[in-house]
Amino acid sequence: MQFGISIFPTIGPEDKSGRDHFRDALELARLADELGLHHVKTVEHYFFRYGGYSPDPVTFLAAAAARTRRIRLVTGAVIPAFTHPVKLAGQLAMLDNLCRGRLDVGFGRAFLPDEFAAFEISMDDSHSRFREGVEACRRLWSEQDVVWEGGHHRFGPVTLLPRPFQDPHPGILIATSITPESCAAAGRAGYGLMMVPSINKREKTQEMLALYRRARAEAGHDPETGEVHMSYNCYLAEDGAEARRKGRAYSEVTNRVMTDAVAAWGRTGSADYPGYERVLEKVRGSDFDRSLGENKVLVGSPDEVVEKVRVIREWFGDVTLSLQVISGNVPHEESARTVRLFAEHVMPRFTESVPAGTLSA
């Protein structure tokens, strides 16, 4: 298994200044690099405490690239609907060179109605813009004299500069939360997958994973190489009871923040987002103790978290975990403690690789 950190801020100016947030986030990236974690990741969101401190993941990752030596840098995710593909592909190619090939690009479709409204984009175009944006980036990275004639963009022939460091292009992962067809499409294309197991039943996550792995195999892609990232809120303390007490409090902050961000779903409907009308009640109904019992949050002492990761590996196979160690406005020292305890006491227990696809029945 592989383990990284995900910087998912849930703060506004009243909670923490941008200056302090980015200072601390860069320090966590440096620490994760030093301790041998696999990746540092950050999100693209706007306006709300829910990720809004990170409107451009590439800008943060470029600074993190300059402060780290070996850790991979991952967008989790960039939103092609909000940036012209020529700009997005170019910006990511710069980052791939700045970090010398340590970049993996997660692409997301976005799901917050207020973000689409600000970018003057219809949510009903989200699938088509997403597909077009990912494919345009892939071609701009890997081909010359690209002529693009899509439903949303038409340009070319152009040859993108700079060429990416990685040949033919940085790793591509597809972020999906509840849409099985996205998993199958990612598998067919040979891309990796980014999932959020906390928002679905375990069986649904397994079903999406199976769809993804089957589609990969049927399309002839190596089943061993499809990287699956899964995000988990994570809070560790030497004392399990302390971890649960504090982890519960931060989790409640995160849930309040998320409730604000998804409020617009109470007055929104889109054929591209079936079922999202219920997002608000789902977030409101989330319960820390149940999440903990269902291994949807990694909170506890190191030994307790080892046990949870063991179960997750049983369920989902040899996946890559992204630890959300700051969400809930966790004080920096406590986030750093989580990263240290995880690296020292949990990671070493999962060095052996288990073949992907060996799900327990």
Next chain:
Amino acid sequence: MQFGISIFPTIGPEDKSGRDHFRDALELARLADELGLHHVKTVEHYFFRYGGYSPDPVTFLAAAAARTRRIRLVTGAVIPAFTHPVKLAGQLAMLDNLCRGRLDVGFGRAFLPDEFAAFEISMDDSHSRFREGVEACRRLWSEQDVVWEGGHHRFGPVTLLPRPFQDPHPGILIATSITPESCAAAGRAGYGLMMVPSINKREKTQEMLALYRRARAEAGHDPETGEVHMSYNCYLAEDGAEARRKGRAYSEVTNRVMTDAVAAWGRTGSADYPGYERVLEKVRGSDFDRSLGENKVLVGSPDEVVEKVRVIREWFGDVTLSLQVISGNVPHEESARTVRLFAEHVMPRFTESVPAGTLSA
């Protein structure tokens, strides 16, 4: 006077890899920081050797922010026509926090027909998109609950996150090459100015400067604080003859590269760009010896360049010079030598500030 460096790459993959370019560019930023220069700046361009390695100046500057301590970071320039203002303002606000307030934002209108074509934007909208983009960023940075109802964008109310580090917002400079009205508008708004003296007669540059300073004064802005950046190709060697020989060769490369980039002006006309039909012949007709004689390039021994800077100060007053030290695909060691020689032998001769606006008649 103040002196910085401008990273204006003029290379393609056949000349230098992206990896090597960014490694060297970051090292120059670090060196300039160490030697006390005022700023490091980079451009936004696409596809052509002419700046095409820098499609997103913010991405480079974010990495430079993490490698430097005191030097200012300057976009020279970002192009609002190519990026949605919510994305652009957010990205720049992140950078302003990452560098703790060392950011100045130069905004440009762009002028290469192939770039507009790739972004599917009409050149005839360049002025209106530029004005709208700058003003939308300014308001997103300095106000809350912004409602934007422009000719190209409509959104809000939204409150941008993160809030910029600088209050009310990062410094704003307006890039202009040959358009006097842009200078007056920048002056009225209280913004700084970015100019390229090499492409105009000295008298025209003085006229544009006078327009700018008069408009600033008439609008009640402090005449002492309007920062005027001027870009110059710069190549120093201990031996003046060597500097001229090599500087001439690099200058010829830069001119060939620029000729390719502006070729489309041979088949383009736009009411927003009067006179640009002649850009191609202007570039083709440029002559190194004449440029050197007219102090439009800073090439020579340190003492020779001191004399040129003295004349420039006589002509234009207490401006900020941006030294283009890599253009022409100058080998890194020679760019670093230019920066070192300039910092050690030229800069100390211009420590005294001359009041802006004291142009010799």
